[in-house]
Amino acid sequence: MSGRTAIVLFTRDLRVHDHPALAAACAAFDRVVPLYVLDPALAGRSPNRTRFLHQSLADLRAALRDRGGDLVLRHGDPVAETIRLAGEVGAEGVGLSADVSRYARRRERRLRAECERHRLHLRLFPGLTIVEPGAVRPTGGGDHYRVFGPYHRAWLGVARRAELAAPARITLPDRVPVGRLPALPPGESPHAAPGGESVARRRLDEWLPTLDRYDDLHDDLAGDGTSRLSPYLRFGCLSPLAVANRAGDPGGPFVRQLCWRDFFYQATAAFPDINHRAYRRGATEAWRDDPDALAAWTEGRTGVPIVDAGMRQLRAEGWMHNRARLITASYLTKQLGLDWRAGLAVFDRWLLDGDVANNAGNWQWVAGTGSDTKPYRRFNPYRQAERYDPDGEYVRRWTG
Template sequence: MRTAVVLFTRDLRVHDNPALAAACANAEQVVPLYVLDPALGKLSPNRTRFLHQALADLRKTLRALGGDLVIRMGDPVAEAIEVARSVGAEGIGMAADVSGYARRREDRLRRECERHRIALRLFPGLTVVDPGSLRPGGGGQSYRVFSPYFRVWRAAQWRDEVAAPSKITLPQGVAVGRLPSLPDGESPDAAEGGETEARKRFSTWLRHLEPYADLHDDMPADGTSRLSPYLRFGCLSPLELANAARENEPYVRQLCWRDFYYQVALAFPQISVKPMRPAADSSWRDDSDALQHWKDGLTGVPIVDAGMRQLQAEGWMHNRARLITAAFLTKHLGIDWRPGVQWFFRWLLDGDVPNNSGNWQWVAGTGNDTRPYRRFNPIRQAERFDPSGVYVRRYVPELKGIEGVAVHQPWRLPADVRRGLDYPGPLESHRDEAVWLRP
């Protein structure tokens, strides 16, 4: 093959990028292409900023290899076909994805490639194990329970990692286009995007991986990798990460959860809007005031408010805090999970359809949890995973003067102390305060 186009989507890296590696191995000239789709640019200022940082970093890396990143704006199918035809490309390669939007894009691109006699080839790379490769017995499309999926996933033959290309030759005369200007994000302390930053954090994380089992639920210690935004945009290969951490079972299990929800979303593309268990989705309360207080981190329950404020400050939230805040909205306030999905999508750098929506449905009892009626008591969770109140005081400065575990229940403080706090009491709209105070 003389010329190939690689359409980047959520694989913004050169290390272990199967689509890019195949193009460089089989074509004399390669056009790395990214199309800025206006339909996706409105979703999240945080993710848009992270994306633009990742694109700038990818262009710098590709230029160091002798190539470049070609930037276009518009419909990705139309732009990919136009670029391919302009350089006489025989083929287009891209990473397969599972969201409804991605699959519609793939179907349209396949039809257009057939019409213009251009080969289209899809590659793995967004997950450790391809979402469609593991099927349960009995003809099911996907595993609905995590544990059996994990056993099969752990025993599966993972694909081989592919090396970064040593050289890329871009066809002469291609207008590479300008990088988009860097927009303002909403979170002042958000992480920086790009493969360079991802690999730096990856190397650091591997040196601190051993105590993960003991620290991953320790909220003040913040002992998680914080690599999820880089996985979401493909700045880091999930396979490379899984191989590097393969002997650390607790961490590999978390990577498997990510793959699990990808295969769920492949079988159930309405995961963001429709319950997987409709019978558990019929008794939500309409309370716009309580919903707004939850969004603003002003529920009066410190551990919940700390999580919601971390979300806005950093575009990220500790996993334990995600469980606590989501459970508080759905199981204690009784509010529909879908507004929670959308609020997290607005802020999270790592927000994607499979994992954000899948986890929300799990917590709400409408998804893949084998115990759909479980509850997370926020006070007990706080006392267990933030026993000295360090995490709460980090994000709720109104409570910095409260010592120890008392910070988790400020309504129990003496009246004169409570009056001195610029912090609300628990929401009056709780259906039953005893529900979330009991063990």
């Protein structure tokens, strides 16, 4: 079969709707090979996320097959496997969504070098954020915004790219071995949400009618009025741009939360050590070492009801209400005086939505080493419970 062929390497963009790399490849090439490489370097960090990933891959394969294509699965180093597949199918180019973590950027550099060596064209695309990291910079100088307020104002003024429809048809080259989906692992949280774009789109449709009450509901712990879309955004089962467009009102409280996500992406792009080193210049760190206190916090047995409720929700669902995240993280760092990196590691194991930018960015904000302009802020767990769980329903749900 004659014609031009391209590979689209999927990473954290497991969808067909509003996928710029996939849309561009389908428009410019006769045949497109969607590829996902199961990378052993990323395996084993979180059984919950591994299960969610595998569910999302199965859903993505189904969506691609509905359009005449398929998802090619390989195991190993993503750079080596991409180059090998390009040789097998005679590909001319590779498309990839840009990412910001240190690992993702190292993968991109390696892939670019190998593509140049094999005379393949590599193109990076937007899609993981609404506004691309680096698209707005402080007018007074600096490579990125270090404080959210000015970033939010600048972010609101950026013209968004056009949202893209899913490709109507995807044509694979003949006789490409697509590989088998991996067996679905058990995960650790018995009530974890399932992965996949189709689940995500249903969740968005079901939640949107409550959006006009979001400002009143999103801090109500028992009411559970948040969108719970964060795992689907983390794995790219939903386009953040599409979610923002569906939500409307760019300055509204829900879209503001999506802006926070973009803020931490641009911070991580400029400061890739955000999950290891203090982000705030001049931050002092004098943490205690208390393994017993850390274990009690991790297992939800501190004796502080609202803290224990949050940590037990985390273990049961692989997710935690955002207000509870603030309370539990503040308790670990400000009350117990334990290192935010230890808390980050616990969240990283359990959270379906755990990633470098948002997990580390939020932990550092709470710990006083990050972007908070009031680094000594603390959340008193008893006052927080009185305000956001006044009837004790959330605490009883998870500790009763």
